[in-house]
Amino acid sequence: xxxxxxxxxxxxxxxxxxxxxxxxxxxxxxxxxxxxxxxxxxxxxxxxxxxxxxxxxxxxxxxxxxxxxxxxxxxxxxxxxxxxxxxxxxxxxxx
Amino acid sequence: xxxxxxxxxxxxxxxxxxxxxxxxxxxxxxxxxxxxxxxxxxxxxxxxxxxxxxxxxxxxxxxxxxxxxxxxxxxxxxxxxxxxxxxxxxxxxxxxxxxxxxxxxxxxxxxxxxxxxxxxxxxxxxxxxxxxxxxxxxxxxxxxxxxxxxxxxxxxxxxxxxxxxxxxxxxxxxxxxxxxxxxxxxxxxxxxxxxxxxxxxxxxxxxxxxxxxxxxxxxxxxxxxxxxxxxxxxxxxxxxxxxxxxxxxxxxxxxxxxxxxxxxxxxxxxxxxxxxxxxxxxxxxxxxxxxxxxxxxxxxxxxxxxxxxxxxxxxxxxxxxxxxxxxxxxxxxxxxxxxxxxxxxxxxxxxxxxxxxxxxxxxxxxxxxxxxxxxxxxxxxxxxxxxxxxxxxxxxxxxxxxxxxxxxxxxxxxxxxxxxxxxxxxxxxxxxxxxxxxxxxxxxxxxxxxxxxxxxxxxxxxxxxxxxxxxxxxxxxxx
Numbered sequence: 001x002x003x004x005x006x007x008x009x010x011x012x013x014x015x016x017x018x019x020x021x022x023x024x025x026x027x028x029x030x031x032x033x034x035x036x037x038x039x040x041x042x043x044x045x046x047x048x049x050x051x052x053x054x055x056x057x058x059x060x061x062x063x064x065x066x067x068x069x070x071x072x073x074x075x076x077x078x079x080x081x082x083x084x085x086x087x088x089x090x091x092x093x094x095x
Numbered sequence: 096x097x098x099x100x101x102x103x104x105x106x107x108x109x110x111x112x113x114x115x116x117x118x119x120x121x122x123x124x125x126x127x128x129x130x131x132x133x134x135x136x137x138x139x140x141x142x143x144x145x146x147x148x149x150x151x152x153x154x155x156x157x158x159x160x161x162x163x164x165x166x167x168x169x170x171x172x173x174x175x176x177x178x179x180x181x182x183x184x185x186x187x188x189x190x191x192x193x194x195x196x197x198x199x200x201x202x203x204x205x206x207x208x209x210x211x212x213x214x215x216x217x218x219x220x221x222x223x224x225x226x227x228x229x230x231x232x233x234x235x236x237x238x239x240x241x242x243x244x245x246x247x248x249x250x251x252x253x254x255x256x257x258x259x260x261x262x263x264x265x266x267x268x269x270x271x272x273x274x275x276x277x278x279x280x281x282x283x284x285x286x287x288x289x290x291x292x293x294x295x296x297x298x299x300x301x302x303x304x305x306x307x308x309x310x311x312x313x314x315x316x317x318x319x320x321x322x323x324x325x326x327x328x329x330x331x332x333x334x335x336x337x338x339x340x341x342x343x344x345x346x347x348x349x350x351x352x353x354x355x356x357x358x359x360x361x362x363x364x365x366x367x368x369x370x371x372x373x374x375x376x377x378x379x380x381x382x383x384x385x386x387x388x389x390x391x392x393x394x395x396x397x398x399x400x401x402x403x404x405x406x407x408x409x410x411x412x413x414x415x416x417x418x419x420x421x422x423x424x425x426x427x428x429x430x431x432x433x434x435x436x437x438x439x440x441x442x443x444x445x446x447x448x449x450x451x452x453x454x455x456x457x458x459x460x461x462x463x464x465x466x467x468x469x470x471x472x473x474x475x476x477x478x479x480x481x482x483x484x485x486x487x488x489x490x491x492x493x494x495x496x497x498x499x500x501x502x503x504x505x506x507x508x509x510x511x512x513x514x515x516x517x518x519x520x521x522x523x524x525x526x527x528x529x530x531x532x533x534x535x536x537x538x539x540x541x542x543x544x545x546x547x548x549x550x551x552x553x554x555x556x557x558x559x560x561x562x563x564x565x566x567x568x569x570x571x572x573x574x
Contacts, residue, residue: 010363011365014175014363014365015175016177054368054370054373054374055370056373058373059168059373059374059375059376060146060372060373060374060375060376061145061146061373062145062146062147062148062151063119063145063146063147063148064148064149065112065113065114065147065148065149065150066113066114066119067113067114067119067120067121068114068119069114069118069119069120069121069131069133071130071131072133073129073130073132076129076132076134076137076139077129082233084230084235085128085235086127086128086129086130086237087128087129087226087230087235087236087237088129088235088236088238089230089233089234089235089236090179090233090234090236091233091234092227092232092233092234093178093179093225093227093234
């Protein structure tokens with residue numbers, strides 16, 4: 001798979017990362033290197049290997065369904081830039 | 096051209112756990128803003144999600160109820176998008192290997208049975224809430240809802256009309272409540288529907304371009320939104336246009352759908368397995384254990400009502416529309432075996448009617464099943480007429496007397512006259528006093544018969560057993 005500068009820009013846009021033309025070109029070279037690495041690995045025959053979804057072969061531990069948290073709003077909001085009526089305030093967003 | 100509407104539904108059912116899916120915060124509805132939002136829900140750096148066993152258990156329950164495959168391992172994935180009410184910048188959801196795969200739901204539409212296939216049901220967390228009232232040009236964020244466990248239940252595009260879509264949604268709604276995994280409260284957003292709608296020329300196989308209508312929070316809106324959307328698409332196609340794949344919103348005030356976002360600016364969510372969560376293993380022993388706790392399902396119970404009690408498919412469907420009603424029916428019938436139809440009629444009629452009228456749930460019904468059974472037993476043994484029973488019912492409902500059925504009948508003097516000799520005496524008296532009507536009847540005036548019945552009932556204040564009066568009068572006049 002070949003990556004283009006516009007692919008890089010699209011991904012940056014989706015990730016909310018601002019990059020200029022030069023950075024996009026530089027990132028393209030680096031990402032292409034990673035893609036080459038993946039391609040090399042994909043050449044290995046893995047048809048008999050079961051896919052893993054996690055690097056460690058351990059399983060998820062579960063928590064009993066119980067409320068263990070108490071209200072600490074005041075503490076958490078003490079580090080928020082702006083709060084009002086118990087709400088966190090953010091720049092207006094209307095889709 | 097004849098058009099065929101094709102519908103698939105995505106339902107978000109909020110799971111009835113005490114705590115959130117990845118944190119120990121409470122999920123109780125209506126708390127003051129951000130008082131149920133912990134460091135995990137706020138996505139502060141360094142925190143890790145820990146999966147709630149109760150949420151997984153509820154997902155498995157649904158899977159077992161619809162005959163689906165339970166995936167093990169099952170994988171959690173990050174769905175990436177930016178919005179202030181999603182502080183992590185991604186929603187933890189499932190992509191590959193959801194907990195529930197496949198399954199089927201039987202629906203009834205106009206007396207016909209139809210199967211709707213499920214694609215999958217996956218666990219995910221809800222987002223917070225954005226309030227756009229004016230906070231000096233800013234938005235307010237409440238993260239109490241963030242992290243609330245949801246089960247997204249996705250159907251195949253198997254429905255062909257808004258009526259089928261509503262029947263499916265109602266059946267699923269009843270099922271999640273029946274098995275106790277979701278409270279089904281649509282006003283509070285515990286059960287939300289998205290509808291995928293497309294149209295195609297009848298008789299063709301290829302699916303048309305679909306539009307997704309988001310956040311339909313009532314069955315009525317679901318029906319109206321689909322009807323509007325199908326009409327809109329058909330009009331465009333008949334005018335030679337083409338449908339653009341997009342997400343639309345239903346405006347209930349205007350009864351129309353409008354564009355929310357098109358496919359071009361749709362998010363590419365860049366799903367990938369969440370490295371914070373390990374693969375979820377669901378041992379068969381756990382599945383078996385959950386299976387033991389499942390109640391008899393609505394479908395099975397409906398079939399049993401039809402085969403064991405000879406109830407109609409309609410009666411059986413109504414009685415199994417909620418577990419509370421079915422349990423009420425079973426409990427009543429237990430006291431009064433072999434009177435299924437009588438019990439069904441009263442529960443579907445008087446009881447349901449009063450509950451609806453007063454807007455209360457079956458669980459808060461002031462008349463217990465055994466009290467109802469006592470009343471129905473008095474109809475069955477001829478002590479009171481059906482009409483008098485309604486009077487007694489009203490007294491019981493309103494808590495008059497001590498709710499002892501026999502005491503109410505006695506106090507109100509509603510006991511039916513069923514003694515043959517007493518009735519004969521009454522009939523004789525009325526016949527003697529109405530010679531003209533007797534003559535009229537014998538001359539072929541059928542109406543005179545009813546007038547005579549009326550006189551007899553009036554003379555007894557409606558207490559004479561109507562069937563006996565009828566038979567006796569016929570015997571006297573015709574015999």
